[in-house]
Amino acid sequence: MIRKKTMNKKRIGIVLCALLLSGESRVVAKKDLLKTYREKRDLKKTPEPSGRVAKKGSKKKKALFVIQKHDASHLHYDFRLEIDGVLVSWAVPKGPSTDPRDKRLAIQTEDHPMAYAHFEGVIPEGNYGAGTVMVWDTGTYENIKHKNDELVSMATCLADGQIEIVLQGKKLQGAYTLIKTKWHEGSKNQWLLMKMKDDYVDARRNLLTSEPNSALTGRTMAQIAQEGDDAKKEVEPQKKQSPKKRVRVSKKSQKMS
Numbered sequence: 001m002i003r004k005k006t007m008n009k010k011r012i013g014i015v016l017c018a019l020l021l022s023g024e025s026r027v028v029a030k031k032d033l034l035k036t037y038r039e040k041r042d043l044k045k046t047p048e049p050s051g052r053v054a055k056k057g058s059k060k061k062k063a064l065f066v067i068q069k070h071d072a073s074h075l076h077y078d079f080r081l082e083i084d085g086v087l088v089s090w091a092v093p094k095g096p097s098t099d100p101r102d103k104r105l106a107i108q109t110e111d112h113p114m115a116y117a118h119f120e121g122v123i124p125e126g127n128y129g130a131g132t133v134m135v136w137d138t139g140t141y142e143n144i145k146h147k148n149d150e151l152v153s154m155a156t157c158l159a160d161g162q163i164e165i166v167l168q169g170k171k172l173q174g175a176y177t178l179i180k181t182k183w184h185e186g187s188k189n190q191w192l193l194m195k196m197k198d199d200y201v202d203a204r205r206n207l208l209t210s211e212p213n214s215a216l217t218g219r220t221m222a223q224i225a226q227e228g229d230d231a232k233k234e235v236e237p238q239k240k241q242s243p244k245k246r247v248r249v250s251k252k253s254q255k256m257s
Ligand code: MN
Pocket: 070, 072, 076, 077, 078, 091, 129
């Protein structure tokens, strides 16, 4: 009887040990990709999404991309690609181009949570990145980077500093490349964003100015700034903008103001 009891105790001990070990290794194995994202923000003071890493979905072929127009201390475009459950991000001061001759500087910034892809609103004064954020373009992308006839994973492309993708956005289409520039002191995060040659090349177009409004809500930066992130109410389909009623100001009254 006594012997049986100790056996059971031993067995329970082994099971508990195994459970603890497996639990621990899982926690250690999961690298926290959004640590920097959370460290830079006080999420109680900004309407930006919380920093949760998305579970890896089923192996869907196409991943998400988003380009956000961000009127912070300097207006820039944030280019983000879904890679392994987060949005890997670059700040592109001049925005993307449809002309392969344009090499657009892209500075890699902290990974953002997937939920950021829908974020449009105002980051209040005093917070990191304070200013208006618009979803300028969004859609899916396909990795086309091959080496010896084999597709290179996005994680490897990122580590190697050589990304080649085809965008299927509401505005941007076709192949783009992101190339990490040679490392000098203090330039660790510098990449170049360039259009690759294909049918979507158009050196005469400038989508940044011809299609300046939100790809999600059709709003202008000014409208977002005014309405904040509270525009989930009803998203009106983008109307052909009727010429705004201009308030006629006579020269006389202009002088007076
Ligand atoms: Mn930004």
